Amino acid sequence: MFWLRGRTRLFYSTSNGSILSEFLMRIILLILIKLYWFVIPKTSRRRCLFKKSCSHYVYEITIEKGFLGGLKALRFRYNHCRPGYYILKEERVIISAGGKSFDSQTIKPEIF
Structure with missing residues (x-):
């Protein structure tokens, strides 16, 4: 919440403005992902x-x-799904570039 002072009026921003902006940012992020799917084969x-x-x-x-x-999901995936990972084939585990280990339940089988 914050106050904006105009010439003669005092405008009050409610939490509805933040809900609306969060909704718009969500829509923009979803549109960007769909554009990515459409533009890049x-x-x-x-x-x-x-x-x-x-x-x-x-x-x-x-x-x-x-x-x-x-x-948060984008940041997590960016940190862990990029080059620099190590594959431990015997244990069927991948250690990501971010240092987190993932088992075969979350990793594609072709990787092993």
């Missing part, structure tokens, strides 16, 4: 380590948990 995209691709994961989390949840 699957053959040109980087290979994702996870069973559910990073863009699909972020899309679903954004729908379920809102804009901030989608940003």
